[in-house]
Amino acid sequence: GENVEQHPSTLSVQEGDSAVIKCTYSDSASNYFPWYKQELGKGPQLIIDIRSNVGEKKDQRIAVTLNKTAKHFSLHITETQPEDSAVYFCAANEGSSNTGKLIFGQGTTLQVKP
Amino acid sequence: KAGVTQTPRYLIKTRGQQVTLSCSPISGHRSVSWYQQTPGQGLQFLFEYFSETQRNKGNFPGRFSGRQFSNSRSEMNVSTLELGDSALYLCASSLEGGRGNTIYFGEGSWLTVV
Numbered sequence: 001g002e003n004v005e006q007h008p009s010t011l012s013v014q015e016g017d018s019a020v021i022k023c024t025y026s027d028s029a030s031n032y033f034p035w036y037k038q039e040l041g042k043g044p045q046l047i048i049d050i051r052s053n054v055g056e057k058k059d060q061r062i063a064v065t066l067n068k069t070a071k072h073f074s075l076h077i078t079e080t081q082p083e084d085s086a087v088y089f090c091a092a093n094e095g096s097s098n099t100g101k102l103i104f105g106q107g108t109t110l111q112v113k114p
Numbered sequence: 115k116a117g118v119t120q121t122p123r124y125l126i127k128t129r130g131q132q133v134t135l136s137c138s139p140i141s142g143h144r145s146v147s148w149y150q151q152t153p154g155q156g157l158q159f160l161f162e163y164f165s166e167t168q169r170n171k172g173n174f175p176g177r178f179s180g181r182q183f184s185n186s187r188s189e190m191n192v193s194t195l196e197l198g199d200s201a202l203y204l205c206a207s208s209l210e211g212g213r214g215n216t217i218y219f220g221e222g223s224w225l226t227v228v
Contacts, residue, residue: 031213031214032213032214032215034216034217036219042221042222043118043120043204043219043220043221043222044157044204044219045219046216046217046218046219049216051214089157091157093213093214094170095213097170097213098212098213099162099164099169099170099211099212099213100145100147100162100208100211100212100213100215100217101147101159101162101170101172102147102149102157102159102217103159104156104157104158105156106156107156
């Protein structure tokens with residue numbers, strides 16, 4: 001089945017710097033790759049997603065890139081702010097089923113120091 | 115537009131008891147999925163429902179069950195609770211379910227088993 005690996009597990013950056021989180025997936029049939037931000041005590045909030053027919057997508061300070069050949073995708077946050085501090089999860093849909101099942105990475109704790 | 119609503123938010127149960135968690139999807143969404151989140155195992159898929167039918171099931175024992183009603187609202191039940199069932203249970207909804215659909219999460223139900 002699908003497996004998603006996420007790195008790094010923790011990331012500390014200075015306010016204003018960029019942050020990059022990387023994920024790899026195993027199922028070449030996966031075609032949907034969302035990213036979620038989870039703050040303490042809350043549920044995961046969708047921040048950006050990308051589908052396999054697109055190589056890059058940007059939304060203000062957040063961008064995601066997808067390399068289907070290498071089976072990896074990355075989240076890029078520019079001009080980080082303290083409110084970006086949270087746990088970020090990447091996910092991929094299970095390619096073998098026609099359902100919305102998502103397989104998640106283990107998460108990255110991002111700390112943005114003021 | 116209201117998001118995914120889960121009730122109750124917090125609950126404490128005793129080993130051996132059972133629990134029922136409720137989820138109201140975003141208005142117009144017909145697919146509901148459930149996930150379990152723990153520090154050790156991360157986010158794991160429990161099951162997905164669409165039009166009152168279970169479309170996919172994760173690798174959890176039969177003590178975990180769910181259902182969906184005609185108004186798309188969903189409930190999940192855990193019987194004979196074990197200490198290891200302590201977790202954040204997340205409900206997610208999407209328009210049609212299926213591969214590639216955008217999935218939104220609720221704030222979750224925190225279950226503690228003592």
